[in-house]
Amino acid sequence: MNSHAVRLESAGAAVTVVSAEQAVTDWSARYFGPWWKAGKVSPQDVCAGPLVIAEVDPGRYADEALAVTQAPHRSVVYAKAQTLLTEDITARLIRAVSPEQALAYRSEPEVGSLLILGRGTEPVATAAARLAREVMRGLLLRDGWAVLHASAVVKDGRTVLTFGGKGAGKTTTALALAARHGGGLLANDRVFVRPNDGGGVDVLPWPSAAALGLGLLHALGWDEIARERLEAGEALHPTQDRRVTEALLAGRAEPLREGGKEMKVQVFPDQFLTWFGVPLATEGEAAALVFPRIEPGAAPAVQETGRTVDDGDFMSGRTEDRYPDIFGLARVDGGGTEEARHAVAQRLAELPHHSVVLGWDVAANADFLAEVTGCA
Incomplete structure (x- = not known):
């Protein structure tokens, strides 16, 4: 049986996704793209490093699922799905099955091998990308990196990090700068960070799909582009609610909510470049920290709040x-x-901090932020 392979690389760490289904490896190549230098390799050349093997095989999935359920197991929630988990300490093997998703897993952490079996191509492809990212995360964390909840834009090697909880404006700030001032989007929600030998902090991307509100998409002028692409038969990330797709096609920009939570447009990483013309950056060095607050009708302005990076x-x-x-x-x-997080926090505390209030005018926000952070 022919196999296909995609290798992901960042900061000297690498993981390879292998599958007989090209659609599975294509998904990882698209998902990680330039951020983690994803590239196709020959399966014959895959001889070292962690492997994620992902196969669409209903028969093997059924056998693995039965083996897990017949062994002593516990129930956990993983990827929002009930998952049955069993561990063989002697064999150093972890096995699991998610009946709802029709996915089974065999993990051998010490040898760097993870097998995913399933009934359908899309669930297997999604799981392979998710777990390849988790393997890479482990490699980077064990090499001294830490993970910050922040967005990041890079221009001329200088990285602007934006902090805050949901709705604070992290994504708005990053995309405004990247779209209007020629920056590369490094990440929209999380980044890897590590002190470097020069006294600064290196920053790497955390690849993920991006959730953009309909209002933000409209303010950026991207809603018409998305509608044209959808009408041409292209698709956004499959996690997107169909009602959001219908709103885009109908030209609506008002927020859609369910249970008090906004339903958003789900953008594949590669679509930032291919649809909206925003390049993806692969690395940078932290140069400035921004702590935004969105206030409808406000004129962009600096605030003196004393906010800095903390454990949260x-x-x-x-x-x-x-x-x-x-x-x-x-x-x-x-x-x-803890040591890595503490070292990063100390270095970041020495950089310029900007607490700002932003309105809904994306162009005004972008020009103001570029001036404040030195990205003009």
Whole structure:
């Protein structure tokens, strides 16, 4: 049987995704793209490093699922799905099955091998990309990196980091700068960070799909582009609610909400460049920190709040409730060691800090932020 392989690389760490289904490896190549230098390799050349093997095989999935359910197991929630988990300490093997998603897993953390079996191409492809990212995360964390909850834009090697919880304006700030002032988008929600030998902090991307509100998409002038692409038969990320797609096609920009939560447009990483003309950056060095607050009708302005980076800005095992490390891929805290986080926080404290209030005028916000952060 012919196999296909895609290798992901960042900061000296690498993981390879292998599958008999080209659609599975194509998904990873698209998802990680330039951010993690994803490139096709010959399966014959895959001889070292962690492997994620992902196969669409209903028969093998059924056998693996039966083996897990017949063994002593516990129930956990992983990727929002009930998952049955069993561990063979002697064989150093972790096995799991998610009946709802029709996915089965075999993880051998010590040898760097993870097998994914499933009934359908899209669930297997999605799981392969998600777990390849988790393998890479483990490699980077064990090499001294930490994970910050921040967006990042790079221009001329200088990285602007933007902090805040949901709705604070991290994504708005990053995309405004990238779209209007020629910056490369490094990440829209999380970044890897590590002190460098020059006294600064290196920054790497955390590849992920981006959730953009309909209002933001309209303010950026991207809603018409998205509608034209959808009408031409292209698609956004499959996690997007069909009602959002219908709103885009109908030319509506008002927010859609369900249960008080806004339903957003889900953008593949590669679509930032191919649809909207925003390049993706692969690395940078932290140069400025921005702490935004969105206030309707406000004119962009600097505020004196004394805000700086604290423990709550770092991701941790406690905050990874959606993807807990049940397969032993990280083997350290999900946000990095305490020493790594402390060292990064100390370095970042020495950089310029900008607490700002922003309105809904994306162009005005972008010009103001470029001037404040030195990205003009």
